[in-house]
Amino acid sequence: MPNIAYQSPWMNDDLRTFRKTVRRFIQEELAPHQARWRQQHRPDAEAWTKAGEAGVLLTDVPEKYGGGGGTFAHEAVVTEELAQAGIHFGCGVHSIVAHYILAYGSEDQKHRWLAGMSRGELVGAIAMTEPGAGSDLQGIKTTALRDGQHYVVSGSKTFITNGWHANLICLAVKTDPKAAGLKGISLIIVERQNLAGYRVGSSLEKVGMHAQDTCEIFFDEVRVPVSNLLGSAEGLGFSQMMEQLSYERLSIGLGAVASSELALAITTKYVKERMAFGKPLMEFQNTRFKLAECKTQSHIGRVFIDHCIERFVAGQLDPVTAAMGKYWLTESQCRIIDECVQLHGGYGYMAEYPIARMWADSRVQRIYAGTNEIMKEVIAWSL
Ligand SMILES: Cc1cc2nc3c(=O)[nH]c(=O)nc-3n(C[C@H](O)[C@H](O)[C@H](O)COP(=O)(O)OP(=O)(O)OC[C@H]3O[C@@H](n4cnc5c(N)ncnc54)[C@H](O)[C@@H]3O)c2cc1C
Secondary structure, three states: OOOOOOOOOOOOHHHHHHHHHHHHHHHHHHHHHHHHHHHHOOOOOHHHHHHHHHOOOOOOOOHHHOOOOOOHHHHHHHHHHHHHOOOOOOHHHHHHHHHHHHHHOOHHHHHHHHHHHHOOOOOEEEEOOEOOEOOOHHHOOOEEEEEOOEEEEEEEEEEEEOOOOOOEEEEEEEOOOOOOOOOOEEEEEEEOOOOOOEEEEEEOOOOOOOOOOEEEEEEEEEEEEHHHEOOOOOOOHHHHHHHHHHHHHHHHHHHHHHHHHHHHHHHHHHHHHOEEOOEEHHHOHHHHHHHHHHHHHHHHHHHHHHHHHHHHHOOOOOHHHHHHHHHHHHHHHHHHHHHHHHHOHHHHHOOOOHHHHHHHHHHHHHOOOOOHHHHHHHHHHOO
């Protein structure tokens, strides 16, 4: 029987060449620093400008705004390479912020911010979640109240990825605290440079993803120009978030698939080398069956995410399919990695083993960007 390797249908020669550039950048500029970044709970600031120089930021933003001029397939290559190196670097969130600006920003805003983001001089964060409101965004309490040509912003956000380094924050606020439900929510861009009243808390101590920058941020009557509102009017923030969340959910689903594939490869190698009862673990039927199940699940995930990527590139990925991807692929990732830990025995629980770190890192995938329970609600609304 010929062993015909599966190829993602969206892959082409241009992307294969780009993949080599991304892989070299990760191996030379990110991988050597991982142990130290895990200790300090964030990458070095220079990692961002180096990523900009290497051309791995904003790969799917048009060249006229300073981006790479590619499609989501280029972002997919970056996401896959990071996941397959087991590295968490917030360039996915950075891209999400760029896409909010691209979708709702004025020409002036796009020219002002996107080129700097592409060079890694501006680092993006998206700040929706608050201590009292995560899934239920209508409960946010951060306000932005008009005072002449400025908004006066007060409140706090938590769990903010890239929070430490971010100098361009896409912030969900209530511009009309009296408006019912979600109607009073707007998105404004906060430029952090020399900003009175703005404060970043210390890095949050997480269960996994220790090298990723996650912080609380605080606003005490911070003045933001009214011209930093995203969109043509106040009150559009919730619908803007709903439109853009598919991009984030697609990226997370893809990271889940790439990480499952890595776990499978690491574990297959391990069970062929590790001996018990005088033979490699691979010779036990249970090992083979577990890995056969994992491989099947991982392949189903791959085919589904490739379908989602193709639809997204064609402008046809609907929010329900994106929610299905985020939900199912992250659940599958956690199941696969958990089986892989089991097949490593005690070594699977030791932090020096990549599979142990992957286990801890993967858990949050079911929680952020909308919990998987919220994904099921989104899917169920379509029934
Ligand atoms: C490492 C990390 C990075 C993050 N990065 C960011 C970021 O960059 N920016 C940002 O804004 N946020 C970020 N988040 C926040 C994340 O998106 C929220 O944690 C998530 O949306 C859940 O909100 P919550 O934590 O308030 O949980 P809650 O909303 O309190 O939910 C608690 C539980 O209740 C369930 N639940 C809630 N409502 C319903 C419902 N209607 N039906 C059924 N079950 C429900 C949830 O599914 C969950 O199981 C990050 C979180 C983490 C941990």
